[in-house]
Structures are given as structure tokens and as C-alpha cells.
Amino acid sequence: MLKRSLLVLLGFFCLQASQAQLLKRLSKQLESTTNKSGSTSTSTGGSGTSLASLTESDAGSAIKEALAKGVASGIAKLNKTDGFFGSDVYKVLLPPDAVKIGNTLRSIGLGSQVDKAILQINRSAEKAVGYAAPIFVSAIKQMTLTDALNLVKGGSTSATDFFKSKTTDSLKTAFLPVIRKSLDSTSATRYYSDIVTSYNKLPTTFNKVNPDLQDYVTTMAVNALFDQIAKEELAIRANPAARTTDLLKKVFGAK
Numbered sequence: 001m002l003k004r005s006l007l008v009l010l011g012f013f014c015l016q017a018s019q020a021q022l023l024k025r026l027s028k029q030l031e032s033t034t035n036k037s038g039s040t041s042t043s044t045g046g047s048g049t050s051l052a053s054l055t056e057s058d059a060g061s062a063i064k065e066a067l068a069k070g071v072a073s074g075i076a077k078l079n080k081t082d083g084f085f086g087s088d089v090y091k092v093l094l095p096p097d098a099v100k101i102g103n104t105l106r107s108i109g110l111g112s113q114v115d116k117a118i119l120q121i122n123r124s125a126e127k128a129v130g131y132a133a134p135i136f137v138s139a140i141k142q143m144t145l146t147d148a149l150n151l152v153k154g155g156s157t158s159a160t161d162f163f164k165s166k167t168t169d170s171l172k173t174a175f176l177p178v179i180r181k182s183l184d185s186t187s188a189t190r191y192y193s194d195i196v197t198s199y200n201k202l203p204t205t206f207n208k209v210n211p212d213l214q215d216y217v218t219t220m221a222v223n224a225l226f227d228q229i230a231k232e233e234l235a236i237r238a239n240p241a242a243r244t245t246d247l248l249k250k251v252f253g254a255k
Contacts, residue, residue, distance in 0.1 A: 054254055059152045060145035062251035063159045066236050067229060069244070070160070071136045074228025078221075079130040085122035090224045092122050095216040101199040110198060117195050120188035121213070125221045128175070128182040132225060135174045139167040152251055156237055160230040168226075172218050179218045189213065 077083060084090045094102045094117070102114045143163065151159045183189045192213050235242035236252050243249045 060148035070229030070232030074225045084125045117191040123186040124182040124188040157230040
């Protein structure tokens with residue numbers, strides 16, 4: 001029992017260390033962009049700082065830092081065994097167009113084949129998000145400071161929403177090859193192909209089905225990461241304890 005408890009604690013601390021290291025790497029990669037903005041903030045608590053007095057530089061740097069923190073948190077939570085498959089929120093089921101396939105095969109005793117496909121689809125998503133960091137860092141670096149102050153003053157997830165609207169298409173384009181490789185390496189493509197083939201061979205199947213699995217899994221993986229970024233932004237805005245740097249304290253603690 002003691003040994004099991006120690007292993008659980010070790011796993012927890014390894015996860016925390018991994019997230020901290022990832023955030024440090026993300027912050028370092030964003031450092032050149034942040035420095036170019038000219039931020040020289042040294043405030044430690046944000047006390048006495050008003051929204052009106054915030055510079056575009058501080059706002060832009062804080063928005064990028066908050067997004068990087070969300071990316072690090074999201075990757076740490078999703079890039080592990082059962083990060084998707086074991087989640088009530090993020091578990092990837094069959095694509096909507098393929099739900100009928102799953103139901104039909106289950107009804108004739110081929111449920112295990114469907115379960116294998118779903119498991120490997122989730123394993124591919126879990127593996128793929130581990131490669132997301134540089135894609136997201138590149139997108140964050142490309143953000144302009146024009147709307148920075150408005151984002152700081154905006155709604156609870158305004159920075160995430162802005163980032164999502166501006167970068168989703170390019171992120172999916174960059175992420176698609178990663179998903180494709182992950183699907184192939186985890187055999188998800190083969191398992192999925194097997195159930196589609198089994199379904200299409202049934203005498204009752206008149207409309208052959210072959211949904212785009214790669215695009216579907218890519219969309220689900222990117223959406224899960226954005227959801228994690230939104231949760232981190234919500235925490236930074238609402239909870240002072242989540243503002244772990246001087247800049248975040250100054251900008252998001254401003255009144």
C-alpha cells in the first residue's frame with residue numbers, strides 16, 4: 001500500500017515538473033517576441049495599477065504569457081495515457097457520420113472491433129498533442145499587439161476566443177500531418193478501416209461510408225487544447241493564485 005502511494009505521489013510530482021518545464025520552454029521561445037514589445041514591468045502585485053494605465057506592450061506580453069501557460073497546462077493533461085480516452089469531456093468517439101457503423105456492428109456482435117478502433121483513435125490524439133507546443137508557440141508569436149488592451153479588458157475567455165478565431169485553420173493545417181502519423185503509428189487507421197470495411201460489406205449497407213478520420217481527430221484534438229487554454233485564462237482572470245508571474249499579477253490584477 002505504501003509502495004503504491006509513493007508511486008502515485010511520484011507520478012503527480014513528475015507531471016507537475018513536466019508541466020513546469022514545458023511552460024519554461026514555451027516562455028523561453030516567446031521571450032524574443034516579448035522583449036521586442038519593450039515590456040519592462042517589475043510590479044509584483046498589480047496593486048494600484050489601473051486598466052487605463054496599462055501599456056499595449058504589457059498587455060500583449062501578458063496575453064501571450066497567459067496563452068503559453070494554457071498550452072503548457074493543456075499538453076500536460078492531454079499528452080498522457082487516458083488523457084483523452086479516460087476523460088468524460090475529451091474522449092473521442094466515432095465521427096458523427098460513422099456512429100451508425102458502430103451501432104450496426106455492435107448489434108451483430110462486433111462491438112470489440114469498434115472498441116479497439118475508438119481506443120486507438122484516442123491513443124493517437126493523446127500522442128499527437130505532445131507535438132503541439134511549437135505549432136502553438138509559432139501562432140502565439142504571430143499575434144499582433146493591436147487588440148491586446150481590448151483582450152485584457154474583454155470577457156473571461158476573450159484572449160482564447162481571439163486566438164482561436166485567428167489561428168484554428170492554420171493550426172489544423174500544421175497539426176494534420178502530426179495526427180496522420182500518430183493515427184498510423186497507433187494502428188488507429190487500420191482499426192478504423194477494418195470497421196468501415198466490415199460495415200460496407202454488410203448486405204444491408206446501401207450507402208458506403210468512409211468519413212475523413214484524420215480531419216475529425218485533428219479537430220477534436222485542437223478543440224481540446226483550446227478548451228484547456230480557456231480554462232487557464234479563466235483561472236488567471238478570476239484567481240490571483242493562478243497569476244504566477246509579476247507580469248500576470250500586474251496586468252490581470254489591474255482594476
